[in-house]
Amino acid sequence: MHYIVFDLEWNQPYTLEPNMIRRSGFPFIGEIIQIGAVKLDESLQIVDQFEVFITPKFLPIMHHSVEKLTHITMDKLRKEGVSFRRGCEKFLRFVGSDGILVSWGPDDINMLMDNAFCHKVHVHQEVPWFDAQSLYAKTMHDCSQQYALQKAMDEMQVQAPNLQAHNGLHDAICTAMVCQRFPFLEALQKKREKQGKQRCFYGLSRHEHKIFESIVTMPRIFRQSNRAKTACPVCKEPLQLDPIVGVVKHRFLSMGSCKEHGTFGVHWYVGKSISKHLGKRYYVSKMVTNAPKGLRELYARKK
Template identity: 30%
Template sequence: MNYIIFDMEWNQPSDITAMVTEPLPVTGEIIEIGAVKLDDSFKIIGELRLYITPKYYTRMHKRIAALTGIRDKDLMTRGIPFPEAYEKFREFCGKEYGFMTWSMSDVPMLIDNMLLHGIDVSDLPVCYDIQRIFGREIMRSDTRYALDSALAILNEKGDTAHDALNDSRNTAIICSHLDLDEYLEEYGAQVFAGQPLRQVYSDHREALNDPALAEVTCPWCGGRLDMEPWIRGERCYMSCGTCPEEDEFLIQLAMTRLPSNTYRARRLMYEMSDDLWDIYMDRKEPLGV
């Protein structure tokens, strides 16, 4: 089993009116993937950097260009189309692998870009959020630390930030300070994605009340999940669902505002881990529901 630490940079529409909304709302188009591969004893055994020629947002957003140093010219000369890049990334990952990322924002962005290019999303791996492990196990806190703050806390220098490969290397440095053998079981969750949801809502409330959004099928037994009411999480809504065979899942519902000032929903599903259960209960308990 390999562990793939990866980070991505993505381009954005110049403003919301320029957002591409079909076949799904494109909040970000991946332009760089950086990855570090660890073997099952967490030793670094490979590195990868890919630039991707954008198809939807072909001009770099000024802010992103300034942040990442990636210019239009770089993508034109060094980039390859996303489907080809994804193929190379998968080859790099190997047969059996899990994803490790700093925060949980890269995995949904990768899934969105796969869907955008019609790539199969039925076989996604187990994911580990290293930022969460660092916060909980080293800092004993729910605070989400920036990667450079975490490096500073550990007295590590690291490589220049906002570069997908450097950020992956930096996350690998943090990993070398963590007793991963001890933590992985508690924090690992397989992720599941369906096809994009097409319904448009006038506001969040209308979406949360739509029974269709709470119709979720267990990826393992095919049974319908018994869902709890949506509650507000960190930048998304959450629910816990239990299948007829008693398997539990955390369902995340994110709402994307469209140029027409309406919303589309995106649903992702995670196998329930001890840590996701803690995240869910920390939000649910104060509500008394």
């Protein structure tokens, strides 16, 4: 068994307006431009490391704040980057058949799944994932507060003078060093025993994607029948939807069942748009996907 501590850097769109989503075909908040990771053995010693730069496909213009923060330029990505499909496949080989993913906070695993989804990367197995940030907060402070990685490094007296923040590989190394300084393995074991099932990295396949615009208030998003009704992607009969639950921030999820073709995942991504004439409005990007075991377990936990 190995622990794969990873960190991602991603480019951001200049706007998340519905028209931009339609043009790019990319409904998420970031496209990965760097994957950095280190492999830890069962005693949490670093035994290998991994880094790959990704040339973005959907967001080919680097956001100025991302470039300033990461010092990654689009010129560098064009020269040194590979496609996300190739980079992710290399990363999955690095993870191996016995790897357990670890990241500081939930943003990286969500971003990894979003990008694998949009780039149609086949994930051949469900890889367990754990949040080192939440384990640290619970173990060291008995709370659920989100501690910044630098704060945890200061508290654990982790010195990394030659490592640069907002670099995927360097942040992965810093996260690993924090895990070495607090009872990470004990906390992880308690989490597994308490939770029973851990969250996983798994693959999704898109069957349908629609965008609904100009919704006045949040409560109306799922109340209107034309947004709640969803058809089976195979026979086009209405899916029987389970209750919609919040997953994280702007993400919502339901399971839809068809008597003949089984269960599908129904995902909603809620965003805000500002209209010069109408003011603030909400829009919903809705997708229907397959429903692998990991997605069904995530829904059951959130429900």
